[in-house]
Amino acid sequence: MSKVKSFQLIMIVTIALCLLPLLAQTKIKDTGRVNGPDLITIDLPADISGNEMPAVDFPHAIHNQAVDGRCDQCHIRKDDETLFFAFQRTDQAPSMDLYHENCLSCHEEKKSAGKSSGPLAAECRSCHGAASEPADAEWKKLVFDKSLHYIHEKSENISSRAQSDTDNCSACHHEYNEKTKETFYTKGAESACVYCHKQTETDGIRSMQTAAHDACVGCHVRTAEKKLPAGPVTCYGCHDEQEQAKIKVVENISRLKRNQPDAVFMTGLASEGESPGYLMTPVAFDHKGHEETAISCKVCHHESLESCSACHTPKGNVKGGFVRLEEAMHTTQSDSSCVGCHTRVTASSDCAGCHNMMPGKKPGENACVVCHNAPDNKVITDADQRKMMAGQIISGRPAEFTAVAVDKIPEIVTIAELADEYKPSEFPHRKVFLAIANRAQTSDLARAFHQDQQTLCLGCHHNSPKSLDPPKCASCHGKTTDIANNKPDLKSAYHGQCITCHQKMEIQTVLATDCIKCHEKK
Numbered sequence: 001m002s003k004v005k006s007f008q009l010i011m012i013v014t015i016a017l018c019l020l021p022l023l024a025q026t027k028i029k030d031t032g033r034v035n036g037p038d039l040i041t042i043d044l045p046a047d048i049s050g051n052e053m054p055a056v057d058f059p060h061a062i063h064n065q066a067v068d069g070r071c072d073q074c075h076i077r078k079d080d081e082t083l084f085f086a087f088q089r090t091d092q093a094p095s096m097d098l099y100h101e102n103c104l105s106c107h108e109e110k111k112s113a114g115k116s117s118g119p120l121a122a123e124c125r126s127c128h129g130a131a132s133e134p135a136d137a138e139w140k141k142l143v144f145d146k147s148l149h150y151i152h153e154k155s156e157n158i159s160s161r162a163q164s165d166t167d168n169c170s171a172c173h174h175e176y177n178e179k180t181k182e183t184f185y186t187k188g189a190e191s192a193c194v195y196c197h198k199q200t201e202t203d204g205i206r207s208m209q210t211a212a213h214d215a216c217v218g219c220h221v222r223t224a225e226k227k228l229p230a231g232p233v234t235c236y237g238c239h240d241e242q243e244q245a246k247i248k249v250v251e252n253i254s255r256l257k258r259n260q261p262d263a264v265f266m267t268g269l270a271s272e273g274e275s276p277g278y279l280m281t282p283v284a285f286d287h288k289g290h291e292e293t294a295i296s297c298k299v300c301h302h303e304s305l306e307s308c309s310a311c312h313t314p315k316g317n318v319k320g321g322f323v324r325l326e327e328a329m330h331t332t333q334s335d336s337s338c339v340g341c342h343t344r345v346t347a348s349s350d351c352a353g354c355h356n357m358m359p360g361k362k363p364g365e366n367a368c369v370v371c372h373n374a375p376d377n378k379v380i381t382d383a384d385q386r387k388m389m390a391g392q393i394i395s396g397r398p399a400e401f402t403a404v405a406v407d408k409i410p411e412i413v414t415i416a417e418l419a420d421e422y423k424p425s426e427f428p429h430r431k432v433f434l435a436i437a438n439r440a441q442t443s444d445l446a447r448a449f450h451q452d453q454q455t456l457c458l459g460c461h462h463n464s465p466k467s468l469d470p471p472k473c474a475s476c477h478g479k480t481t482d483i484a485n486n487k488p489d490l491k492s493a494y495h496g497q498c499i500t501c502h503q504k505m506e507i508q509t510v511l512a513t514d515c516i517k518c519h520e521k522k
Helices: 003-015 060-064 096-112 145-155 207-224 236-237 288-292 325-328 338-345 349-355 383-395 431-441 444-450 453-459 492-506
Strands: 039-042 056-059 073-079 083-087 176-177 183-184 263-266 267-271 275-278 284-287 413-415 426-428
Touching: 056 060, 060 236, 060 284, 083 096, 145 236, 236 284, 236 325, 263 288, 263 383, 284 288, 284 383, 284 426, 325 338, 349 431, 349 492, 431 444
Parallel strands: none
Antiparallel strands: 039 056, 073 083, 176 183, 263 284, 267 275, 413 426
């Protein structure tokens, strides 16, 4: 191999791949750069490169931006429609000359035109083994949520595969025929891309990154070339946080058409001879209501659109990764479980003021019946009847709290036990309680679990039974800390409760550090 070609190879690497960090032109690996999923390591096999030079870390997004998202500057078209997202070829065999000749010629062309260019032929180490520069902006994953799905679903510029279709679902959704090695579309069987395309290539199925860039970016490019409104064609257009903020968000979205139920009974069945029985009182699950609050079906249906019990059985099996149904529904660490999702909601500013200071992390003794509230344990096997009964239970749930009469709520509570350097605190008890109640009233989840306003008292009076006349804080918290029983002293209890609540609920009118707002100095 000539020395000229040797260092030319180094240069080549710098301008290669103009749109997507995909396909087998090179070995691609994670470089560890926090904000650079666009960074592609080009490391040709020894029999091609002679292994004379180190690999090249190729910053794809910068090159993509330099050509204004014109992918065909680096990628070849198979026909008028299809781009191959491998560098300057349609096959899977890269070559050293391919990179050197194309990359360096582009750099030379840019320099001759007086524009910023990449390294030239004599600057091998500027590409090979050079430390990569961090990207200008944080790289953010693009979430294809309900709003983006709706925009694509209603687009007049996205056509279906068959002219007879009244919608364009077949433009993106497909299944794969192992025998014919072709994709096909089945109406009513649409699923999320990630159900087949995993994070990395699995069983010969392309990774989600590869599939998404090939399909999405390719469609954006073709649409833009027709002078029609199109999605981004540059890396930053999708993955820069500021650019993502410009994407239109549709608030009122019609329900996805997937023959899904409005309500379902959720529980496990244990069969004993010929008399099956419920393992637990069934849950009347408001499927439609949860659809409205979730950003996509994948929030719950993380592996497929089948019912939870199709994978997670009462005893666990291979299909469900031996995660039992009870675990799948109740594990707090899971992103897909009911309890896990509810727990994350309690971390929001409307809820965290109370929930962050609750002494126990486990649900209360009556928490189970909030969900497991079917009227009896009679086993119903008919699917339609189960849906009907679940719908009746859901429609019978109260839409509002059982309110506490305002005159039963003390307006001002004077906290004088610790008055020394400061005057007693005149705590606007009623105002604070009603402010918390108003926040909770806006949450379906809060209304379901609190049910009446008295339960909100437990946010502060955390070890007291539900009551309109709870014991004073000093009845549990003394002047000194009770280490053995994990009880802070009274001063710490007051400040810990009040200051943390103001911080977690993001109260701006009275800052958590503004002492004089609560008690004036003598």
